[in-house]
Amino acid sequence: MIRKLLPLSLCALAACTAGAAGNARGETSIPFVASNGIIDWRADGEEALFIRGVGGHWYHVLLMGPCPTLRNARTLGFEASPLGELDHHSAIFAEGVRCQVSSVTRSGGPPPKRKQ
Template sequence: MKNRILAAPLLALGLFATPALAETPAQSTVAEQPEARINFVNHGGIRNWHAEDRDTLYIQDRRRNWYKAELMIPSHELPFAWAIGFDTGPIDRLDKFSQIVVDGRSYPIASLTQVDGLPERDG
């Protein structure tokens, strides 16, 4: 009898929480782009790059596709860098688990997504 009394409030709480759990991902307004990767980075896989700001780097692969890399930690030297490095680890592939190296410091990549091209400049 005592177990039934304790179960009733828990069941009632579960019924109130059910609509919150029933929300589908299709209802979200933010469209996520799939994570991308660039193969053969150490063998000519990267053609060009452009630092947008201290958090964002645009990378062009050898097929002239552009990718946007968001950094986990801002790099204050990135907008002024003449050269950067790509640390892919043991795999010769740049993805969200890789790092970029600017002035000897490593910065982890938070996300790497394919974009249509470089953003337009104002003025």
């Protein structure tokens, strides 16, 4: 019996440690994305974007790689989790191009635009 419980205990411990590591990096999810939960968004180059959720909070969304259509996209689509959240398992669609999300963290928002 103990031999069976030990591997299960180690697996549970590893899962808890992995979850704590994700939280230590500040990873989170954006709620209500599937039900109009996005107020605003701004591209941050080709590999990231800032998203403002319905609660007024800004998030920085890092993509797994370059998303060439992101910078000039007029609209975005979101592939949310089954719970309707945007997290590291989600994707965005910029002008029809699917771009996989790598991480979502809270942010102070995009930097102010430079005056020209």
